[in-house]
Amino acid sequence: MNILITGGAGFIGSNFISYILNKYPKYKVVNYDKLTYAGNLDNLRDVELNSNYRFVKGDIVDSKRVNEVIKTFGITHIVNFAAESHVDRSILGPQVFIDTNVVGTQVLLDAALKHGIKHFHHVSTDEVFGSLPLDSEEKFNEDTRYDPRSPYSASKAASDHLVRAYSETYGLPVSITNTANNFGPYQNPEKFLSRAITNLIDGKKIPMYGDGKYVRDWLYVEDHCSAIDAVLQNKKKTTYLIGGLTNDINNLEVAQKLLEIFGKDESWIKFVKDRPGHDRRYAIDWSKAKKELGWKPKHNFDTWLVRTVKWYKDNEWWWRPLKEESEKLYEKTGQK
Ligand SMILES: NC(=O)c1ccc[n+]([C@@H]2O[C@H](COP(=O)([O-])OP(=O)(O)OC[C@H]3O[C@@H](n4cnc5c(N)ncnc54)[C@H](O)[C@@H]3O)[C@@H](O)[C@H]2O)c1
Known part of the structure; x- marks a missing residue:
């Protein structure tokens, strides 16, 4: 496979690149990323010298460049991670979410069609389904009606619709995963x-x-990578919901788990202004992925939360330069 991975310098995309290059020594990966504030080549230090890996800086909205890259590298598969991904930023400024998430996806779909791409996989979110009532047993599944409630989720919903439209209208082989946090x-x-x-x-x-x-x-990122891998290996071009938990857990309970890991009490929680239109509850039924792909999450939330905390403690060099910038956002939203 010659895979074009868009947004590969972001959180999930970079984890996916490392996962694929480690698992498949013969696959070639081109990481196409605009390097917005969320893109960081430091995420890819472990693979940057791998001869099967290339980085190309570019915007998915730039049709000419996208087409050039697909042609130059003989791309056969596309996995689209590139997106503006933060709900709070979408509330402050929705335009770039429409440009990248909607127009950018359409540009990639056009290019995929033009170059006879064998499989276009689109990475999406459970947020497109809106909000479930608290204390209900209900879960999102592949038949749940779309009901996005933030500019971010609306832009992702629009991109999902475009992906399916290119399959129905032009016969482009596509798949989508709608995934948990x-x-x-x-x-x-x-x-x-x-x-x-x-x-x-x-x-x-x-x-x-x-x-x-x-x-x-909540889903540990490596489980997300293995789910996308399973979709790429499978011949069926369809949609899968990917989640990690079987029981509900709210943000207060997540915070309590963190405080236990840090040996701190609840006075270390500071209640701040709510997010406008905040979705109450997401829950995912991932039984279709389990049945058709044999996929299931392998990383237990509690154990991997401890390991994730350790990773941030051990890798301050990575997040320290980003922290000040990210806190500036919350000065604007009043959520500090
Ligand atoms: N993080 C989550 O919990 C989560 C959950 C479900 C789905 N998703 C989806 O997964 C994908 C990746 O999420 P993430 O958390 O890694 O995001 P991220 O914000 O960490 O990374 C996004 C990447 O896309 C790049 N990018 C942004 N605009 C671009 C453009 N116009 N052209 C090329 N590259 C561009 C950025 O530079 C960055 O490297 C997104 O599509 C997101 O909607 C994320």
Whole structure:
């Protein structure tokens, strides 16, 4: 396989590149990334000398460049991670979310069609389905109606629709994964878990939006990588929901687990202004992926939370330069 991985300098994309190059010594990977504030080539230090790896700086909205790269490297498969990915930023400024997540995806789909790409995989989110009621048993599945409620999730929903439209209209071989919140190494410290961990390392409190009773499904990033790998190996071009947990856990409970790891009490939680339109609960039924792909998450939340904390403690060199910038965002949103 000659895979074009877009957004490969971001959190999940960089983990995926390392995963693929380690698992498949014959695959060639081209990482195409604009290097926005979220793109960081330091994530890829372990693979940068691998002869099967190339980095090309570029924007997915730039059709000419995308087509050039696909042609030059004889790309056969595309995995699209490139996106603006932070809900709070989408509330402050939605335009770039439409440009990258919607227009960028359409540019990639056009290029995939033009070059006869064998498989286009689109990485998406469970947030496209909106919000489930608290204390319900309901879970999202592949038939759940789309109901995005933030500019971020609306832009991802639009991109999913475009991906399916290119399959139905033009016969492009596509697949989509709608995935839970990821956690693990190389996550920008602007996101809830990595922000909480790095704050605690810095002797600062965990900022908690609203009443904290927001339920998320958490997936260790390597399990996300193995799910996408399973989709690429499988011949079926369809949609899979990918999640990590079987029981609900809310942000307050996640914070309590972190405080236990750090040996601190609940006075280390600071309640801050809520996010507008904050989705209450996400929960994922991932039984289709289990049945059709034989995939299931292997990383237990509690164990890998401890290991993730250790990673941030051991790799301050990585997140320290990003922390100040990411906290500036919360000065603007008033969530400090
Ligand atoms: N992080 C999560 O918990 C999560 C959960 C479900 C789905 N997703 C999806 O997974 C994908 C990756 O998420 P992430 O958390 O790694 O994001 P991230 O913000 O860490 O990384 C995004 C990457 O895309 C690049 N990029 C942004 N705009 C670009 C453009 N116009 N052209 C080329 N590259 C561009 C950035 O430079 C960065 O390297 C996204 O599509 C996101 O919607 C993320």
